[in-house]
Amino acid sequence: MQIKTYTAQSMRDALSQVKNELGRDAVIISTREVKDGRFGILSQPMIEIIAAVDYDKGLYNTHACDPRSPSHRTGYQTDPLPEGDDQIGISGEIIELKKMMRELIAASGPGAQKTNPLRDRLISRGIRQSLVDLILRKLGKTTDMASVKDILSKLIRTMEVPRDPVWVFLGTTGVGKTTTMAKIAASSVFNESKRVAIITLDTYRIGAVDQGKIYAKILNIPFFSVTTPSEFKGTLSRLKDMDRILVDTMGRSALCDEYITGLSDYFTGVAACKILLMPVATRDREMDITMKSFSRLDIRSMIFTKADEAATFGSLITHNLLFRIPISYLTTGQRVPEDIEPATTSNIITLSLGETA
Ligand SMILES: Nc1nc2c(ncn2[C@@H]2O[C@H](COP(=O)(O)OP(=O)(O)OP(=O)(O)O)[C@@H](O)[C@H]2O)c(=O)[nH]1
Ligand SMILES: [Mg+2]
Incomplete structure (x- = not known):
């Protein structure tokens, strides 16, 4: 048996x-x-x-x-x-x-x-089943897509640019941290005329320092590579006159506990907006594992990446409703600096559920 x-x-x-x-x-x-x-x-x-x-x-x-x-x-x-x-x-x-x-x-x-076509439709868009059931229960039996969109528009949290001058880009390997940081650095310099500096903590991966250095050189902004928390904090204090300091980090598996502990040492006592990057096409299980690990770093904002590679966008709604962390940007391709847009409640709903009611 x-x-x-x-x-x-x-x-x-x-x-x-x-x-x-x-x-x-x-x-x-x-x-x-x-x-x-x-x-x-x-x-x-x-x-x-x-x-x-x-x-x-x-x-x-x-x-x-x-x-x-x-x-x-x-x-x-x-x-x-x-x-x-x-x-x-x-x-x-x-x-x-x-x-x-x-x-x-x-x-x-x-x-x-099919007993409930609306339920099936929402699930097929990639929204987690338990959430779909919760939303439908809340709305009652006679609900339709328009009322689902209406309730989501009241629940979804987005944020405009983080207010802290220090933005930290976090996430598992290859999610787009460095590329997204470069997109934001470019738009901060060219569109907002900000004084920007880049610090990288990623001295682990071969070529990572060069990647950041090249973007900094193109944008003509200061670039620092640091290897210890005290060096990081010393560098930050020397950059007090900057409007925005973008911090790139090394990616590692969310299952690696030491990595998260090592990172948290860099940020104790530092006022920074910690931004977690996650590809839109992340499955529920991996989303939960990543959140479990990175929540130790007090994540303040989400950037969902690789929207251009996703078939469905329900993960945005699932994540936002479950973890309640405002989404600041969506990235939509590999081009720097073009492929990034601010997240708004209406574009999240339209991407996830389509235009029609
Ligand atoms: N399709 C697509 N590719 C992207 C996007 N953002 C980044 N990439 C690509 O994803 C790959 C990894 O991007 P990186 O920025 O190096 O990712 P990372 O998180 O810094 O990677 P590690 O530092 O190795 O952890 C590169 O090939 C990028 O061009 C996006 O929005 N869409
Ligand atoms: Mg990187």
């Missing part, structure tokens, strides 16, 4: 995982609500299902009423118990779940009826 545990944000998702992995003959052993403990106060209730295939029905029914048997303790039996048995609740639940499972399999088969 194969027993597996599945966790998802809704019963439907968890059942769908069971169906996909274990097939139609899977039996639900237990379900419970668990906390997604990854985000502290942001943690969400999750559904955990334990399911099995190739189980020996006789074996489990034999042990079902033995209080010492594992099956009794966990409610492994899959048939209804006689009236009066204290396990009847669990058993009834299992029957109910089996029914739901069958309905789910039927609903996802060929010719399946």
Whole structure:
């Protein structure tokens, strides 16, 4: 027998995982609500299902009423118990779940009826299912796309340029930190006539210093490369007359704990706007992992990058509604300085959900 545990944000998702992995003959052993403990106060209730295939029905029914048997303790039996048995609740639940499972399999088969086209449409745009369900629940049954857009326009947080003079560009490898910093440096110099300097902390990757140096040279602005927190703080104090100091950082996997700890040493006692960059096409799981790691650095603003490479834009809405960090810019290509635009609530909604109601 194969027993597996599945966790998802809704019963439907968890059942769908069971169906996909274990097939139609899977039996639900237990379900419970668990906390997604990854985000502290942001943690969400999750559904955990334990399911099995190739189980020996006789074996489990034999042990079902033995209080010492594992099956009794966990409610492994899959048939209804006689009236009066204290396990009847669990058993009834299992029957109910089996029914739901069958309905789910039927609903996802060929010719399946779509029960809520608006829900399907929002999910197909890349908005996380649990959020879609929450929004639709809040709006009631008779809702339409116009009311979804209306509620989102009240919830989405964007910000104009950060007010602090020091902007720090953070994010995992290759998300576009250096390129975006160069775009912002160019527009700060040419469009806003700001006095700008660049500092790079990225001495880890071969060529990283040269990359920053070249942009600084083209823009004719000061450039510094530093390797320790004290050198960084010393450089900042020498740049007090600058209007904007853009700090490029080395990218590393969000799973690398030492990297985040090492970075945070640079910013203790420094007033800076820490900006996290994330490609629009980031999947939910990677988004959560990145946020879990980088939230330790007190992120104040988001820049979503590589919008030109994304097929859907629901990640913008998912991220904004879940993590509540204002979005300042979207980047739309590799060209420096052209491919960047300020984020506004209306362009996020239009990109994510289209023009039509
Ligand atoms: N399509 C597309 N490519 C982009 C965008 N922004 C950056 N890139 C490309 O992404 C690649 C990585 O960009 P970098 O700016 O070097 O990324 P990084 O985050 O500094 O990378 P590391 O320092 O290595 O972590 C380069 O090829 C960029 O041209 C964008 O908005 N769209
Ligand atoms: Mg870089």
